Amino acid sequence: MGILLEAKNVEKSFEQNTVLKDVNFTLNEGEILGLVGENGAGKSTLMNIIFGMEVINETGGYSGEVLLNGKKINFKSPIEALDSGIGMVHQEFNLIPGFTVSENITLNMEKTNKNLVSSVIGKKYETVDTKENLKTSENALNTLGVNIDSKEYLSEMPVGHKQFIEIAREMTREKVKLIIMDEPTAVLTESEAEILIKSLKKLASLGISIIFISHRLSEVIDLCDNIIVLRDGFVVENRKSSDYTIEEIASLMVGRNAKKQEGEIIERKKLNKEDIILDIKNLWVDMPGEQVIDVNLSVVRGEILGIAGIAGQGKLGIPNGILGTYPVGGEVIFNNENLKLGDTFSILRKKIAFVSEDRRGVGLLLEEPIYWNIAFNAMQVQNKYLKKRFGIKFRDEVAMKELADFYIDSLAIKCMGPTQRAQNLSGGNQQKVCLAKALAMEPELLFVSEPTRGIDIGAKELVLNTLKETNAKDDTSIVMISSELEELRSICDRIAVICDGKIAGILSPYDSSEKFGLLMSGVSLKEVNANV
Incomplete structure (x- = not known):
């Protein structure tokens, strides 16, 4: 098979910041190319150039050449890229919650039927052939090897299913030649990721080329033919x-030996198991795809409590319900006082903070600068970073920028400075801004949901160490929700496992992986302890 895509001497700068320099590579037809690098290394910018994202032309374009089937391309919009056979699955979903699975997969590609009116006035008056569109979407999902009902509404889907739907949509496009996949497994469980890897190999065997971006390096090596660092x-x-x-890949990414370094030994206070900072009773949360049915759970003051579970079982619903993102009921007691569930502002004022798994939809003010994002909740909820003049409160921009500078340094946020817009940061650096925003509130209790999703190996260690330091030095109790069991085991004192919207049991981080797997799959804790 011949060369499909070629980059020659590609360079890109944002103002004075050069993000790509002399990039050269080729991608053959039916080949899977892995693209790895730390957050801010230039991966997303390179893909935005290939896919014709508007931000590239809005910031002065790029130099060098990109060739598709030997012809120079310089797309001005993603529509031009799609018309040329290039699709892209972004880190953040581009789906319509009120549509069915089939409607999302076939959007703008619907099969239609002619009628009397359309034959006179034109094609846009043809009627949608629902039966054919269902068949098209079901074929795509079957190719991926996933069992998803094409008639179901997207709003009822767990996050892992949404990722497969995004991929199915790109597969469905006519004459698709190349699919760019930006962190497609970040929201998937290990078993779901295995299904995806298998299906991508199948797509490549059909002649479709793939650019695969991931921080899960074992997947990159298993899936890809070639890897660019x-x-x-x-x-x-x-x-x-x-x-x-x-x-070796990890070391090449960071430019140093990536083996875990011995850092400062963090001394922790001894936990008093009778001192409960948070007591959750009969909690239910109506979060689509992550419903909580009846959760009872206590958090010991000063501990790091993990919550694990398979996607769609309810782990994400717990913090989202307590912080008022979705309809919620039950009883939650914090520092011996009942929280007013559904009243987010009053909960935040009690020095409870939340890092959402949905950084773009919930966590960030995308069009505002970094320093606004980091200081925003502390300013709005706690009246910090304000100054008075003539009895009127104004933002203290100097103090806000000093705060941002502190977190840019301590969390190694790669950016052009505190005034850069959040939307122009890489996904991993956006995640760090969300964490900084929560830490700026100096919380007593911090809920952090999927804190390392979509960030590189070096940044993961930094984020986990930051959580450990915050817990030990600032006496912050932490509830960490994650799909990465090994990360929970590396940082948590206890790990609660959720299944079917209820707590199935609580394990020690030192318990076997088999125990965790059985609990997650619905086996009772009594049976697990009896047989493992």
Whole structure:
């Protein structure tokens, strides 16, 4: 098979910040190319160039050449890229909640039937052929190897299913030649990721090329034919995946030995198991795809409590319900006082903070600068970073920028400074801004949901260490919800497992993976303890 895509000397700058420098690579038909690098290394910018995202032209375009089937391209919009056979699955979903699965997959590609009116006035008056569109979407989902009902509404879907629907949509496009996948497994469980990897190999065997971006390096090596490592905008390595080890890729990404370094030993206070900071009783949350049925759970003051579970079982619903994102009921007692469930502002005022898994929809003011984002909740809820003049309160922009500078440094946020807009940061750096926003409130209790989703190996360690330091040095109790069991085991004192919207049991981080797996799959804690 011949060369499908070629990049020659591609460079891109945002003002004085060069994010890509002399990037060269080729991608053959039916080949899977892995693209790895730390957050801010230039991966998303490179894909935005190929896919014709408006931000590239709005910021002065790029230099160098990109060729598709030997012809130079310079798309001015994603529509031009789609028309040329290039699709892209973004980190953040582009789906319509009020539509069915089939309607989302076939959107703007619907099969239609002619009628008397359309034959006179035109094609746009043809009627949608629901039966054919269902067949099209079901074929795409079957190719992916997932069991999803095409007639079901998207709003009822767990997050993992939404990712498969995004991919199914790109597969359905006519004459698709290349699919760019930006962190497609970040929201998937291990079993779901295995299904996706298998289906992507099948797509490649059909002649479709894939660019696969992921921080799960074992997946990259397993799936890809070749791997490009980007660091600070440069291609530092480009060779066959079989020639790499995970450790070597990690070291190339960060430019240093990526093995875990011995850091400062953090001393923690001894926990008093009778001192309960948060007591959850009969909690229910009506969160689509993550319903909580009846959760009873206590959090010990000063502990890091993990919540684990398979996607769609309710783990994300717990913090979202308590903080008022979705309809909620039951009883939640914080510091011996009942929280007014559904009243987010009053809950935040009690020094409870939340880092949402939905950083773009809930966590960030995308069009505002970094320093606004970090200071916003502390300013709005706690009246911090304000100054009075003539009895009127104004934002203290100097103090807000000093706060942002502190977190940009301590969390290693890659940016052009505190005034850069949040929407122009990479996904991983947006995640760090969300964490900084919560920490700026100096909470007594911090809910953090999927804190390392979509961030690189070095940033993951930094975020987890930050949580450990915040817990130990600031006496912050933490409830961490994650799909990454090993991360929970590395940081948590206890781990609660949720299944079917209820707490199935609480395990020690030192318990076996088999115990966790059985609890997650619906086996009772009594049976697990009796047989493992």
